[in-house]
Amino acid sequence: MEVKFDFSPFLIQYKSGRVQRFMGTAFVPPSLDSCTGVASKDVVVDEGIGLRARIYRPSRRAVVGGGGGRLPVLVYFHGGAFVVESAFDPVYHGYLNALTAREGVVAVSVNYRLAPKHPLPAAYDDAWAALSWVLENARPGAGGGEPRGARGRAAAAAGRARCRRRGRGCGGLGMGAAEDAAGPAAEDAARDGAGAGVRRRVRPVAEDAARVVARLTAAAAGA
Template sequence: MVSKIKRQLASLPLFAKAALLLLILLLLLAVILLPIFLIPHHHRAELPPASPGNNNGSTGPDDVVAFDFSPFLVMYKSGRVHRMDGTDRVPAGVDEATGVTSKDVVIDGKTGLAARLYLPRGGGKEEDPVSGALLPVLVFYHGGAFVIESAFTPKYHVYLNSLVAKAGVVAVSVEYRLAPEHPLPAAYEDSWRALNWVAKNADAGPEPWLRDRGNLSRLFVAGDSAGANIAHNMAMRAGNEGGLAGGAAITGILLLDPYFWGKKPVGAETTDQAKRRQYEATWSFICDGKYGIDDPLIDPLATPASELRKMACARVAVTVSGLDDFEERGKAYAAALRDSGWDGEVVQYETAGERHVYFLDAPKNPKSAKELAFAAGYLSRE
């Protein structure tokens, strides 16, 4: 039988022999590959790249966590900082939804101090069509626990576009240095320099959006969370240092869900000692242990009434959210300011059933729109 097959193969033309050989090879390849496609596979999510270990296989400083500030960042003993949020950036330009125009400026190239400026639709050519006057000036400090976020991140760019359009202000969103690479007071020093830079430019330039469009007699300072903490401390510093550059005065401050804390609970603030120790530890991490949890920088309730009365502005607005750990101290701050004998106006705005700075993450929420309207009205009111 085998001899017969050999005779038949020998009698085939050369091209037929080649075709037959190719067919045999294809069949063998199919036999090899078929199990790969038929056997089910278990898919795994891609793992992050591993840190390089020591040659002896032991754990190195880049693998050991020095401080876990989740969900914001993790710092390793090597000094490496891994930020989990607030690292995306969006360019300045014209916002199609609001017509607001933005641009970026460098205030100090050595430290990286910068800002994003915002001008409402028509703001570069005409006076404010409502009041017939130049535009109020807003200096805004972003939040992020002093460790994440930026004036250039998407959530703040969206919020500032909306606020500027609704309030009709020229705004300066400050890009200050972050901890832990630059622990406090770096953010406070940057913020103070930026505020005085704005005051100088709104008075005499050379920044045209501030010089030609800004009304320095209507200067507001605002921020959310850590940025609200900064805004409060800027008004306090202005009071203690006799005002801003060129004698400029702050009309009002707007504190959105301010980041204030302290050693002892106030009102209905949590009494959970583990949580309170955690907040104390994160504050120490932010300032590298320079200031205690009862320092007036973080706990304005520790400020004597005689000092609170030096607050250098005519009015203060404080917003709080019902599910926010900082709600009670925000309300206590407003009450303390009223009771201190300070002769300015204190306005409080409360949102029930919402967490800390909810309006940034859910700008289309009806409650967010309502709070935005409050903020815009506060800034645009004569």
């Protein structure tokens, strides 16, 4: 099989289009974690592009012990330089179980699409669509996090459209291994502008990563 781009020890892309990854391919299913009491489940954010996420919820005892009420929402983007790893990797799964229990948050780990099969800005679009989906489902009466057919697809599509209009400013949401709370409550963050602050903080790092991946993508295309 002819090689198009050798990015060892991470991956090899073949001229047939097949991508062979050498790390970040392990999968662990959602579960009720016996150590922390955190429950996780997988949801579909956008059926059309296969965008998924894993939601982590602290135990009921932890919520009541923390005073009850509404929980902060944390949106997490796994590392891997946009080319390897996934939200369902055992390392990230264990980390988010521990983080959710320790901080008393609802965590949403986004499984964005990976290059080179899905070159940038696909991961940026996915990240922004996922954040839009979280904001939509965090509103009172939204129904608990599962996309509701056309509504779920429309929220994701609207997120991608906003990302394209905003251009480079959306890059912050595609930063690998970055996590930020979407606010004390997700819709409160949108209202008080915290989301914009998150984008300003992570944008320089995300743009550096984007330039590296762009060079790799260009090298693969010219190989």
